Amino acid sequence: MSSDEAxxxxxxxxxxxxxPVPGSAKSDPILVADGVRRSFGGLTAVDVEHVxxxxxxxxxxxxxxxxxxxxxxxxxxxxxxVDRGRWTFEGRAINGKRGHQVARAGMVRTFQLTxxxxxxxxxxxxxxxxxGQFGERMAGAFLRPVWQRQERENTARALxxxxxFKLIDKRDDMAGSLSGGQRKLLEMARSLMTDPSMIMLxxxxxxxxxxxxxxxxxxxxxxxDEGKTVLFVEHDMDVIMGISDWIVxxxxxxxxxxxxxxDIRADQQVIDAYLGAQEETVETQGSGE
Amino acid sequence: xxxxxxxxxxxxxxxxxxxxxxxxAAIGLNIHFGYTGLLNFGQVGFMLVGAYGVGISVxxxxxxxxxxxxxxxxxxxxxxxLLGIPTLRLRADYLSITTIAAAExxxxxxxxxxxxPLTGGAFGLQNLSADFRTLNxxxxxxxxxxxxxxxxxxxLWVLVVTxxxxxxxxxxxxLLMHSPWGRVIKGIREDEDAVRSLxxxxxxxxxxxxxxxxxxxxxAGCMLAVYQASIQPDQFKPQVTFFLxxxxxxxxxxxxxxxxxxxxxxxxxxxxxxGVLQGMxxxxxxxxxxxxxxxxIQLAFAGLMLVVLIVFRPQGLIGDRxxxxxxxx
Numbered sequence: 001m002s003s004d005e006a007x008x009x010x011x012x013x014x015x016x017x018x019x020p021v022p023g024s025a026k027s028d029p030i031l032v033a034d035g036v037r038r039s040f041g042g043l044t045a046v047d048v049e050h051v052x053x054x055x056x057x058x059x060x061x062x063x064x065x066x067x068x069x070x071x072x073x074x075x076x077x078x079x080x081x082v083d084r085g086r087w088t089f090e091g092r093a094i095n096g097k098r099g100h101q102v103a104r105a106g107m108v109r110t111f112q113l114t115x116x117x118x119x120x121x122x123x124x125x126x127x128x129x130x131x132g133q134f135g136e137r138m139a140g141a142f143l144r145p146v147w148q149r150q151e152r153e154n155t156a157r158a159l160x161x162x163x164x165f166k167l168i169d170k171r172d173d174m175a176g177s178l179s180g181g182q183r184k185l186l187e188m189a190r191s192l193m194t195d196p197s198m199i200m201l202x203x204x205x206x207x208x209x210x211x212x213x214x215x216x217x218x219x220x221x222x223x224x225d226e227g228k229t230v231l232f233v234e235h236d237m238d239v240i241m242g243i244s245d246w247i248v249x250x251x252x253x254x255x256x257x258x259x260x261x262x263d264i265r266a267d268q269q270v271i272d273a274y275l276g277a278q279e280e281t282v283e284t285q286g287s288g289e
Numbered sequence: 290x291x292x293x294x295x296x297x298x299x300x301x302x303x304x305x306x307x308x309x310x311x312x313x314a315a316i317g318l319n320i321h322f323g324y325t326g327l328l329n330f331g332q333v334g335f336m337l338v339g340a341y342g343v344g345i346s347v348x349x350x351x352x353x354x355x356x357x358x359x360x361x362x363x364x365x366x367x368x369x370x371l372l373g374i375p376t377l378r379l380r381a382d383y384l385s386i387t388t389i390a391a392a393e394x395x396x397x398x399x400x401x402x403x404x405x406p407l408t409g410g411a412f413g414l415q416n417l418s419a420d421f422r423t424l425n426x427x428x429x430x431x432x433x434x435x436x437x438x439x440x441x442x443x444x445l446w447v448l449v450v451t452x453x454x455x456x457x458x459x460x461x462x463x464l465l466m467h468s469p470w471g472r473v474i475k476g477i478r479e480d481e482d483a484v485r486s487l488x489x490x491x492x493x494x495x496x497x498x499x500x501x502x503x504x505x506x507x508x509a510g511c512m513l514a515v516y517q518a519s520i521q522p523d524q525f526k527p528q529v530t531f532f533l534x535x536x537x538x539x540x541x542x543x544x545x546x547x548x549x550x551x552x553x554x555x556x557x558x559x560x561x562x563x564g565v566l567q568g569m570x571x572x573x574x575x576x577x578x579x580x581x582x583x584x585x586i587q588l589a590f591a592g593l594m595l596v597v598l599i600v601f602r603p604q605g606l607i608g609d610r611x612x613x614x615x616x617x618x
Contacts, residue, residue, distance in 0.1 A: 079482070103488035115483035117476050127469070128476050129487045135469035136489070138497050142464055151469065187483075194488055 014057045014245045020259030023050035030055040030229050036085030045071045047253045058230045060240045063250035069233045073202055077109040078102035108196040112203040116183040118176030125175050126158035129193025165189040181212035201232035217243055295564035303557040306516045309451035310509045315536045315548030316458045317505030323542035325498040326478030328385035333529040334392030335503040338364035339510025340520045344414035345407055354420035358511050365507030369500040377495045400522035413521035421515045447516045458505050463545045541605030550606050562590045
């Protein structure tokens with residue numbers, strides 16, 4: 001595939017002026033991280049010098065198993081503590097903030113193992129995402145007339161999102177009765193209830209029926225097209241090359257390459273570190289059978 | 290063996306003050322486990338600090354009963370904070386380990402020699418219900434009710450107040466759990482990371498639930514002190530917590546009336562098995578057992594009934610089977 005074909009999938013180039021080198025500066029970064037480091041015992045899982053994520057784009061984070069993608073995700077979203085490093089989101093420093101504070105700042109995440117709240121209805125799952133609910137305060141809970149108005153507004157918003165994610169018929173079902181792919185959709189829809197400016201998707205395609213992959217991809221590009229920033233971890237190379245505006249390659253905790261899909265496909269270092277390693281794994285698995 | 294009188298006695302205990310006190314404590318445990326998913330294996334510790342709050346205030350410092358309730362609730366608040374602050378950020382297991390140990394340590398401290406000036410040591414405290422009885426609108430000398438469900442004035446007063454508290458706390462639970470606050474709480478039970486990722490301060494919610502359930506447990510302890518007019522530390526052994534768990538699972542965890550029905554069913558079964566064993570013993574059918582052995586057999590029998598119930602009705606008496614069997618992961 002030539003670089004032209006890759007750009008057809010991504011539409012226009014949203015990364016104007018960005019150099020395809022590790023730690024390259026972006027014209028309008030929403031997230032800027034510096035010197036982020038996390039080690040477990042003697043093993044350095046993440047050691048990122050500098051990385052920027054351009055606003056309003058789909059950025060993929062790729063790398064071989066154990067490269068530190070999920071750890072970096074957890075660090076940036078406040079679900080794990082860094083050893084050192086700082087990062088800003090929309091110009092404000094958010095390092096050291098805890099998970100819920102990061103989410104409130106507008107950076108919402110999903111999980112590799114989908115976390116649908118199984119013994120709650122789909123609609124309740126959605127309503128949980130709505131921010132600033134008066135009735136979520138313990139004392140406020142008793143003032144039913146006060147929070148009911150807010151509840152109606154949130155429900156209306158949730159129903160619009162459920163309609164869009166084709167879960168509207170399931171709204172009163174327990175989330176545990178949904179299929180794996182529907183749970184991914186629910187998780188994505190639920191995260192949108194927080195009204196985020198940036199969405200972090202941890203392997204959104206993992207465990208999803210191939211028939212649903214296209215629909216999920218459609219939803220992800222739609223998010224970008226309405227101005228949200230998407231950062232996602234993924235393994236499926238076709239998916240990554242098809243929808244990403246920019247790709248950041250991680251290996252052994254470091255950013256080894258950055259660039260448009262066409263740059264990454266041609267990068268010898270990436271082929272050695274990632275694609276090559278993957279082929280080796282496949283071969284080993286093949287010979288093991 | 291008069292089976293009718295055993296049944297009547299069992300019914301009486303299902304509506305009795307002890308059942309009401311256990312129902313109250315189990316409502317607290319229901320908020321912990323049934324709704325929030327907190328594994329509290331030390332609910333008896335909250336009952337203990339509540340009972341001794343009343344006991345020490347009334348018997349040692351001669352304070353009014355209301356002050357005793359205040360002290361009991363305050364102690365429960367402090368206990369909940371002490372248990373929660375170090376453990377609620379960690380995995381669920383840590384709270385359960387800490388609560389089971391703390392409840393037992395508290396009992397041992399309250400019964401220790403050095404604490405005797407305050408707690409009365411192993412003998413406990415007496416004469417705790419004078420204030421409560423002066424408030425009694427019923428005539429202490431008269432019997433109210435009908436047949437075997439008749440109570441004297443003092444007992445009726447305890448019954449009315451304790452079941453009244455049960456009703457109020459069940460109502461409070463209903464209001465909370467049908468609000469957005471309750472939705473967050475139930476979300477935490479399902480998966481706290483998911484709730485955290487949606488911008489909710491999970492630690493604060495868990496702490497609120499721990500405190501609330503603990504306060505309700507301590508209220509049960511306060512009523513125990515008032516009902517018995519005396520308290521001993523050895524009433525607060527770990528088995529009380531496990532009775533509360535049986536009650537909760539029997540009735541249905543995560544249901545407003547689960548703990549209430551559970552407590553009534555539990556005390557009905559306990560009294561029933563006890564009556565049947567005593568009756569069989571009196572008829573000479575249990576030659577291999579001495580009187581004191583009945584207690585152990587009774588517990589085993591109650592356990593067997595529980596096993597049967599769990600096998601055939603795992604959701605408890607009023608739980609939702611559909612919800613229970615939903616694919617969890």
